[in-house]
Amino acid sequence: KLTGLPAALTYRPAPFDAACSVLKNLRESDREHASSPALPPDVQLLVLSHEVPDDLLPPGETARAKAFEPEWQKLQKAQAKRSTRGEQWTIASSGHLLAQDRPASVAQAILDLLDKAP
Numbered sequence: 806k807l808t809g810l811p812a813a814l815t816y817r818p819a820p821f822d823a824a825c826s827v828l829k830n831l832r833e834s835d836r837e838h839a840s841s842p843a844l845p846p847d848v849q850l851l852v853l854s855h856e857v858p859d860d861l862l863p864p865g866e867t868a869r870a871k872a873f874e875p876e877w878q879k880l881q882k883a884q885a886k887r888s889t890r891g892e893q894w895t896i897a898s899s900g901h902l903l904a905q906d907r908p909a910s911v912a913q914a915i916l917d918l919l920d921k922a923p
Contacts, residue, residue, distance in 0.1 A: 852893045855903060857900050
């Protein structure tokens, strides 16, 4: 869980303004995504997912985050399936902020992906 300075930086107004903007423009983003060129069917694709549904929403919103978790995982799986070479990896003991929670695991996943590159 975020506390202290990381919480203050994460939960300050600017990130919430950005999140509100994303949500406000979600329909337009969906249209843009739908009209964007398809990925090559065999592109190397790695989707990193959290193990613990924490830090997606601000403190006090744990129930809402847990309620959204099944949909979040569904979206993650769908993203990985966009390629015949797509994979979804769950980063052990990580919340939504994967790079903060487990930076070495994220770095290793990138290195593993690069090792698989042609």
